Amino acid sequence: MKTLFILEFKKLAKKRMNTIVMLVCLLLIGILFALPVSQYIVLDANGNQVNGSAAIALEKEYEHTYAGALTDQKISDDIAAYQALFDDPANVSQDSKEKALNDSAYYKYFFPYSNYWKLINGNYLAPNLYNSTFFAITNMNLEHGTDFYGARDEKINKLLNNVYSDWNFGTAEKEFWLNHISNISTPYEYGYHAGWESLMSCMELFALAILCICICVSGTFSGEYQSGAVSVILSSRYGKSKLATAKILAAFAYSLITFTIFVIMGCGIQLVSFGFDGWNLPIQVMSSIAPYSVSLLGATLLALITLYLVLIGMVSLTLLLSAKLKSSVPVLVVVVLMMMLPMFLGISETSGVWNRILELLPYKATQPVFTDDFLGYFGYPIGGATFDIVTMRMIVYAVEMILCVPLAWNVWKNHQV
Secondary structure (H helix, E strand, O other), X not given: OHHHHHHHHHHHHHOHHHHHHHHHHHHHHHHHHHXXXXXXXXXXXXXXXXXXXXXXXXXHHHHHHOOEEOOHHHHHHHHHHHHHHHHOHHHEOOOOOOOOEOHHHHHHHHHHHHHHHHHHHHHOOOOOOOOOOOHHHHOOOOOOOOOHHHHHHHHHHHHHHOOEOOEOOXXXXXXXXXXXXXXXXXXXXXXXXXXXXXXXXXXXXXXXXXXXXXXXHOHHHHHHHHHOOXXXXXXXXXXXXXXHHHHHHHHXXXXXXXXXXXXXXXXXXXXXXXXXXXXXXXXXXXXXXXXXXXXXXXXXXXXXXXXXHHHHHHHHXXXXXXXXXXXXXXXXXXXXXXXXXXXXXXXXXXXXXXXXXXXXXXXXXXXXXXXXXXXXXXXXXEOOEEEEHHHHHHHXXXXXXXXXXXXXXXXXXXXXX
């Protein structure tokens, strides 16, 4: 069995087409994950553009300015200091009809810290609403404090009770998410986290690696049909038993090893460039209403686990198709369509069923939803229990593997020569 496994693994690793596909994919992953680093831009206090590593260093300096526990007192003091800028006529824009800072004051006192202010201002806005003028903090009455976490709870309640007219959260789902929120520790801790934020936004790029790996293993069984070797193989002593197992194990080993190389390269480029700072900060530094009680590191690990399960599920399906179909071409067509078609499908404003299915499809499942004000609250009520979207994705692709692998083995075994 060991010898058969090694031979099948070498067959996958040494195949010329597989080598080309993997090298091209590795190059693309490297370029795509390096782009956010090379194109990272920060404006300094004078409004001058700073790029690349210098911009990252400057961003780290800016973010440390407001680092610390986001208590109501701290937020009230910070907003009061911001509002005090408007008391000096030299800071106020004379051209704007709205209350606004002029360019000099804006770039000196506000823009460098805009990530912090987006988080604070966004907490007081309606769900899925963004306002570039930051009117919530600009016009806030601070006489009775800010009640940051009370405003957060109010925003969550609005989200749960008024998403779309034809798709409302059920009572059980509301309780499920409110229980999640109640388990999140407050006050939040804020600090520099650019590396983790950038990495989370790039996770879906690993869908390319999954697709390339599926292409490489698509000929595991169908390649034997095409070459005509199947008649000899199936008539051999272990052709219908141990060889099938060896092929499946080799395909998984090859897939996991190559995908891990892609993950190390992609994550390494980003985290080495931006730094590991902020790994222990809560995911709420990216969205105050995020319903998951995890750190940025924890969210990243959950996203990677999901990616590995999507990989395993798609490889399992590819093996089943390879065992069923007599050519690699239709296998590739089906796999490519399954991976890429969801890219062009959008969220429905009326159908919750469609949305729930769409977000489980391969490409969509590679996208982290921890900080999405809408998708982050996707729930799947099943049999009296409710599952969050992250857990549901893991279950779906684990079940896909459990179903497809035995079927692939059985189809190969029963193939008629």
